[in-house]
Amino acid sequence: MTVTATLTELVGDAPEFLRGHWNRGPARFRADLPELITEREILDTVACGLLSWPYVTVVRDGVPARRDEVTVTRRVLNVTVPGFVHRRTVVEEFRGGATIELAHAEHWQPRIRAVVEGLAPAFGAEVAAAVRLTPAGAVEPAAHTGRAHAFVLQLAGETEWTAAGDPPLVPRPGEVLYLPHGRPRTATATGGTSLRVAITVEEPDTADIVAVLARTLVRRLQASEEAKLHHRLPAERKADWVRDEVARCCAELDLAAVLDAAVERRTSRS
Known part of the structure; x- marks a missing residue:
């Protein structure tokens, strides 16, 4: 049937x-x-x-x-x-x-x-x-x-x-x-x-969405040229770099992809 x-x-x-x-x-x-x-x-x-x-x-x-x-x-x-x-x-x-x-x-x-x-x-x-x-x-x-x-x-x-x-x-x-x-x-x-x-x-909760955003940001930071030299940067310069990357990352986000990943994360937790 x-x-x-x-x-x-x-x-x-x-x-x-x-x-x-x-x-x-x-x-x-x-x-x-x-x-x-x-x-x-x-x-x-x-x-x-x-x-x-x-x-x-x-x-x-x-x-x-x-x-x-x-x-x-x-x-x-x-x-x-x-x-x-x-x-x-x-x-x-x-x-x-x-x-x-x-x-x-x-x-x-x-x-x-x-x-x-x-x-x-x-x-x-x-x-x-x-x-x-x-x-x-x-x-x-x-x-x-x-x-x-x-x-x-x-x-x-x-x-x-x-x-x-x-x-x-x-x-x-x-x-x-x-x-x-x-x-x-x-x-x-x-x-x-x-x-x-x-x-x-x-539906995904705030924790699911934040976790996906954090994972996306970390991957972006790790792939940047600055990441190779971050240990040489002074703390203030490092904070500026991370702040700027967070802003760019949020501006370029594919929200549909973020929600799909958040749903996948919630499913894996159930």
Whole structure:
């Protein structure tokens, strides 16, 4: 099955969404969502035992299980390899009320990868996907931490999202809930087992951009003729040289390239 998803397919009028909703407040949209993943597929994936930490874990009351609680060590080609999911433990935790979380599903699930790749061009940011399968009635404090924007694709069941001072939001199957960054929210599975895919959009922060600029400047300084003689320069002359190079570097910057590098840096840190 071929799966595609663009911002327009999720929210309708993409320019209107960016003008009226992006970074402003939550919004719900009806979308023709493809069958990205099912509860049966998740349980079968866990049962096969090939996924490893941190791609799969369980979360109870908002607290992820420790690695040693849900994984085992195996011998693979005569090499000891830790981190394989402990199938029985994960399933028992789920039946006992814990959420199964599949992180960075775009790395290994082709249909979800297609959605992430379809959305990425709309944003200068890291775009990633996480799948959550939550038993009915289970509560997940800070299910949305507020660090990133999120498009929550509700595939089955219902999830009630709450934040202090805001009315609850309850997307139903086939709906997309947009949650802007900066506001933690609690999720409660209602209407049976809740299955959702959260597409997160995490923009570079100031530290990412400054790090890229600093790296660019250092490379520029190292390539200059003055760098070969900097140890002979008096401190005042050296300060003048660096100041002038900083000014020239900033004036000549390709801002699009800087943002691309900042996104790459953020992605490598996640």
